[in-house]
């Protein structure tokens with residue numbers, strides 16, 4: 615089973631760094647997800663299977679607020695994925711993070727509204743699956759091990775990165791106002807995007823490592839005096855996508871075989887485990903790893 619995945623954001627639509635790519639459709643409790651599975655020949659001795667998923671769907675047809683985040687993450691987990699490298703286009707709130715720069719995101723602020731942001735809707739919810747009540751630890755929302763590997767990939771490829779940055783997630787699809795950007799900056803945000811929450815949270819809920827390479831495509835609203843356009847985002851991404859590809863491709867080959875982080879172990883279940891989960895039914899991935907990864911607290 616593939617244990618690695620790449621989620622391609624805006625401008626990253628091709629699984630070109632994989633060989634023998636085949637399409638694959640997965641039915642999840644949230645809907646059907648189409649992915650591609652291929653081999654990354656630079657991973658380990660004999661290569662490794664990698665799942666590639668385009669966040670916005672084929673032809674960038676799904677806007678940020680309509681993305682089926684739960685189906686996407688569920689599908690990856692059901693396929694056996696344990697580690698996810700994701701890419702995303704972001705606006706910069708900091709002069710030092712210029713268009714064309716890569717940022718290894720380390721924390722987030724969540725200002726995204728009206729989108730399902732958890733698998734755990736309480737017992738009996740979610741189509742009767744019994745997901746229970748779970749409060750997930752996000753003290754370190756982005757996997758430190760994946761970030762370390764991305765740093766190594768940066769050194770190996772010569773693609774410079776900003777190591778660490780706070781991503782503020784907005785709902786979209788509109789861009790932000792200058793007042794919002796001023797507020798976000800005061801709150802500690804470095805970059806702004808429309809998709810990373812809940813994606814990173816859902817991955818953690820299922821015990822998966824998640825690392826994000828954000829590509830700065832523009833300065834945020836009010837910083838330059840120019841209006842923002844999606845064309846500008848796409849253009850900057852197209853000019854610099856090779857950097858993201860180089861980083862992710864190399865990082866896939868630098869991953870240690872075993873995880874040494876806590877991403878798979880720090881899920882916390884408050885109260886009784888849901889009946890369905892106890893009975894071995896419900897939302898757990900086929901190998902039962904979701905259940906194993908929870909820690910019961912009294």
Ligand SMILES: [Zn+2]
Pocket residue numbers: 757758759760822823824873875876877878
């Ligand atoms: Zn991890």
